[in-house]
Amino acid sequence: MRLEKCWFCSSTIYPGHGIQFVRNDAKIFRFCRSKCHKNFKMKRNPRKVKWTKAYRRLHGKDMTQDSTFEFERKRNRPERYDRNLAENTLKAIKKIDKVRVTREAKHIERRMKGKKGKELQEAKKELEQNISLVKAPAVLKEDLSLTLPIKVKVSQTQAESHLMEE
């Protein structure tokens, strides 16, 4: 008995569930439930349907490459039974699962976290480059801090008074 993967949504198909469709070219399509089957009949591409694993992996929402995936591989040669090996395998499966789950969670967390660091960097660069828009370079030379200069209102009379003085 084997647990298969649904062709459409990539979830596991437990025994007693789902439908298998064999095409004329002998390719087998397994579906976990009628939702996936109906989507398939509608000729929808799972890579474009948002809730499938195929979409999520393709668009980087879920982890794609990891060493934990390499533990699980379909082997076609039957091995002679060895109790120790079987025991170790069973224990290992649990541990590998744990690791994989934590890694996937981390991946999603990283994705959700946002670009705080990046934004910080950007802000700093912007400040450096564009400070001349709000503070003249001459003023900046005298006063290296980033405090903005106080706006002085210029009226005609003041200008004239200056003129008169001279």
Add this chain to the structure above:
Amino acid sequence: MVQYNFKKITVVPNGIDFVDIILSRTQRQTPTVVHKGYAISRLRQFYMRKVKYTQQNFHEKLSTIIDEFPRLDDIHPFYDHYKLALGQINTARNLISKISKDYVKLLKYGDSLYRCKCLKVAALGRMCTVIKRIGRSLAYLEQIRQHMARLPSIDPNTRTILICGYPNVGKCSFINKITRADVDVQPYAFTTKSLFVGHTDYKYLRYQVIDTPGILDRPFEDRNIIEMCSITALAHLRAAVLFFLDISGSCGYSIAQQAALFHSIKSLFMNKPLIIVCNKTDLQPLESIPEEDMKLVMEMKAEAMKTVIGQGGEPTNDEEVLLMMSTLTENGVIAVKNAACERLLNQRVELKMKSKKLNDCLNRFHVAKPKPRDQKERPPCIPQAILEAKAKQAADKEKRKMEKDLEDENGGAGVYSASLKKNYILANDEWKEDIMPEILDGHNVCDFVDADILQRLEELEREEGLRQAEEAADDFEMDGKELTPEEQRALAEIRKKKSLLIQQHRIKKSTAESRPTVPRKFDKDREYTSKRMGRQLSALGIDPMLAINRARSRSVSRGRKRERSLDRGDTDGDVMDMDVDTPNKKLRVRSTSRSRSRSKSRPPTEVVPGEGFKDVTQKGKALKLAKKSVKKRNKDARRGEADRVIPTLKPKHLFSGKRSTGKTQRR
């Protein structure tokens, strides 16, 4: 030779019926509707199909007739008509095929419905005439079929015993005694109208016994069809022949007549074992027949012996050749049968031995036997050990326990289930009955089985540890950094300024819509004023006075503006001294002079009591309003408010009501 089942030959319809059957079938089984508006290829196809279908049906039916009727070799002119009839059927079949082929070829190039139809009519018509011509042959074959259906099925190859002789001699009673066939036994001649077949057994072999209808002693040509049947049967089959002789003469024919018959048809018995049977011995035993009859009988016997001699048999068995029996008392019946069967068997065996096939086989066999050089016995030598082993094996076989025995011991089929893992070869025998799980937590365990899985797992865990440490370090680093409030304010200002610039640019951007057809050259919007410059410079933190003064001193309109306030309180000389490097000296000179000569006039904003204003501000406002109203509307070839206006954004007739035709899916 093919086995014919005469009873199962299909009925041969006569000519007219045949045509009717086929044509009606064509009409029913092919499409019937066609219009002249169809594509020409479709029309052609339609008619071609009809022609082909008719031809196929004719072909089928004629073929079945030809196949089912048996093919008999040309043994007698009697069968000429039969062969001719079958030949005619064959030619008819070929003719029909040819007709169909020709007309289909013509139909391929038919260019209208009418023409195709005519071609089809012609084809079918010709086929039907062919059949009508062979109508007579069909009728003849039907008769023969009816006749043959009454014939019993004869296998010409098996052991056959033929019974012949004058009518009413006792053949049928003989057959009734031997076999289970219930043959008519009637006292008058011509009872058996055709051949009757029965089966009997001898030495675990089956024999066919064929009874022929009564054969009258007449020349060949005068025999009727029924008798011809029997005669041809005789000649055709390889069988043992029993010629029945009525000793008593109660059949109505004398022994002389019977002898004459025998002699006339002896030519047919050339290679067949012949036995002469004297029947009805209860009425008159053989010994007591008159001399002449005895002589005739002896002649017949001699003839019969010839046949025996001809086969290379022993001439001493004259008992075998001439036998007595009585069907009424059943005296000697079995003896006759046995004799006949035996003779036949011997003949067949001899024939087989002589046949080529056997010779071929025999040639390949050669059993080589070494010639014995002395009388000493030399049996094969088997060592004692082997003999013992063999004996032991035999004993073991009885003793070894089968799985089935085990099952029976432990309660039978439903109770005990055999342990299939009993004979597994594993590293440790304790593991034999282990059940390994196939599925764990949604994974197939078999996919993970690997010899060095532990090692890899260790690596993985190490890797994971390292990664977690890294992550922690990263997180720690990230927490310290943030912008100070000063920096934040500066950043906000920068961003605001940038967005303003962008907005300005967008407003100013010269697109076809916004560009006036006659462009303006100078500062229409009054952007470039010294006040503005002063504001901007001060925003940057620089003292603007110097710049403003410089700008003003250089500006052209300085002299043009009314500087009343200036004139009132200042000396002109000072004003003039300032202008050392003015560009338009001339203008300057003139403007000042003009300003001097003019008398002091009232400023427009001065409130004159008769005008009706409250104060300066009100007057100023009123003046402004007046000026504004006179101002020409600035169109600048731009799209104005009146252009492309949608007066109602949601007109009722578009947003409500049903449509007379069509859907109201969108509005």
